[in-house]
Amino acid sequence: MNWLAEVGNLLVGEPAVPSKEEQGNSIQVFATSSSSEKCSEEGTEGAAALVNSAEDDLASLNLGCTDSRDGYLAEVSKVLLQPSKVSKYMGMDVTSLMSVPLFIMEPFSMLQKMAEIMEYTQLLDDADKSDDRFERLALVAAFLVSPFGAAERTWKPFNPLLGETFELEGLGSGVRFMAEQVCEQPPVSAAHAENEHFTYDIVSAPATKFQGNSLEMYPKGRTRIGLRRSGEVFSHVPPQAKVHNLVLGRTWVDSYGSFLVTNTASGDKVALEFKPCGWFGAGQHEFDGHVVDAEGNAKFAMSGKWNSHVDMCACNPDGTPAADAPLRRLWTCAAKPEEDHYGCTHFAWHLNSTKYLSRPPLASDSRRRADRQALQERKMTEAAAAKQAIDTQQQEQHKVGGRRGGKGRDHSCCRRTVV
Numbered sequence: 001m002n003w004l005a006e007v008g009n010l011l012v013g014e015p016a017v018p019s020k021e022e023q024g025n026s027i028q029v030f031a032t033s034s035s036s037e038k039c040s041e042e043g044t045e046g047a048a049a050l051v052n053s054a055e056d057d058l059a060s061l062n063l064g065c066t067d068s069r070d071g072y073l074a075e076v077s078k079v080l081l082q083p084s085k086v087s088k089y090m091g092m093d094v095t096s097l098m099s100v101p102l103f104i105m106e107p108f109s110m111l112q113k114m115a116e117i118m119e120y121t122q123l124l125d126d127a128d129k130s131d132d133r134f135e136r137l138a139l140v141a142a143f144l145v146s147p148f149g150a151a152e153r154t155w156k157p158f159n160p161l162l163g164e165t166f167e168l169e170g171l172g173s174g175v176r177f178m179a180e181q182v183c184e185q186p187p188v189s190a191a192h193a194e195n196e197h198f199t200y201d202i203v204s205a206p207a208t209k210f211q212g213n214s215l216e217m218y219p220k221g222r223t224r225i226g227l228r229r230s231g232e233v234f235s236h237v238p239p240q241a242k243v244h245n246l247v248l249g250r251t252w253v254d255s256y257g258s259f260l261v262t263n264t265a266s267g268d269k270v271a272l273e274f275k276p277c278g279w280f281g282a283g284q285h286e287f288d289g290h291v292v293d294a295e296g297n298a299k300f301a302m303s304g305k306w307n308s309h310v311d312m313c314a315c316n317p318d319g320t321p322a323a324d325a326p327l328r329r330l331w332t333c334a335a336k337p338e339e340d341h342y343g344c345t346h347f348a349w350h351l352n353s354t355k356y357l358s359r360p361p362l363a364s365d366s367r368r369r370a371d372r373q374a375l376q377e378r379k380m381t382e383a384a385a386a387k388q389a390i391d392t393q394q395q396e397q398h399k400v401g402g403r404r405g406g407k408g409r410d411h412s413c414c415r416r417t418v419v
Helices: 034-059 069-080 083-089 110-120 122-129 133-150 346-350 370-376 380-404
Strands: 027-029 105-109 156-158 165-171 175-183 188-194 198-204 207-210 215-218 221-227 233-237 240-244 252-263 269-274 286-292 298-305 309-314 328-332 416-418
Touching: 105 110, 105 370, 110 133, 110 156, 110 165, 110 175, 110 188, 110 198, 110 346, 122 133, 122 198, 122 221, 133 221, 133 233, 133 252, 133 269, 133 286, 133 298, 133 309, 133 328, 370 380
Parallel strands: 105 156
Antiparallel strands: 027 416, 165 175, 175 188, 188 198, 198 221, 207 215, 215 240, 221 233, 233 252, 240 252, 252 269, 269 286, 286 298, 298 309, 309 328
């Protein structure tokens, strides 16, 4: 693992890109093909060299004397501001490089971040009840925009351990959610949720690219949403994201690019464009686009800000607004707690509770992590000791896995099915 790159891994709740070959509600992750093994062998050798180099850089810093987020970043900047060292990490995928200090982390795991999309499941309930197939598509799209309302936090969640789980129930109209870390290197998470109206499946395997004072995030994987009454299945391609000012300046997150939701049977789709933030904040958070049929005829115009709301109105086939068409607000981001240390939503804090579970959480549940729980209680010394113990255990497991797999990584752990 690499200490330097994980400083940039501050973006959370990454959605996944759908795979055309995968359908249905079961999730399978395969990482045992000859091509993936070859890539793994090459990547493992490169990663080993990078880790060794990063450890040398880490030893040159005075991180042991830092006791705050600003102090840590000030020390890291001593490396980042040296071009000869920055060049070693430029363009690298830094998803699994070394863990970071507790004072830039939040008391949630990445699996809990994946569950934040469940806050607005009423949108999927409404979609299932609708008799208009284009309205159903628009409501599904609004649901998939909604997790961006919690995506501006720059604190880093805990990396899940292999086999770690997170479950949630008692949401909305009987929603149940289950997530599991199905592969650790590379990190792959899978989740399933359902109620009487919908099913939701995701495989998330995000990739990153370190760019010095910023980090680009590429959401790889796949997302599927099925509506019970109509039998429709929707796939989703999210936009990419970028974390700015990792070391110098105020850290902030931007999402930009194409956002697509497709009805896999009819070919109808929602095509939105997330606008990149311009100078002086111009266009920040804004998006617009249309709901179109398989022939490309526009049915509804959609617009809004991904951190606050989604609007829809009827439009002409060429996409121009229909005369006197009323604007309909599909989604509004719930108000966040004032002066919250981590900038979390009310729903996010609910994720650390077991109040609505019908039985005690599994032993592998993220809520039971000693480091996460101690951080939530602001017991920093206990949290640091627990995190160090887990990091050491992970490093030993990686060494054993490397020896068992020979030159390449053993990917047998990555073949898992979640139903």
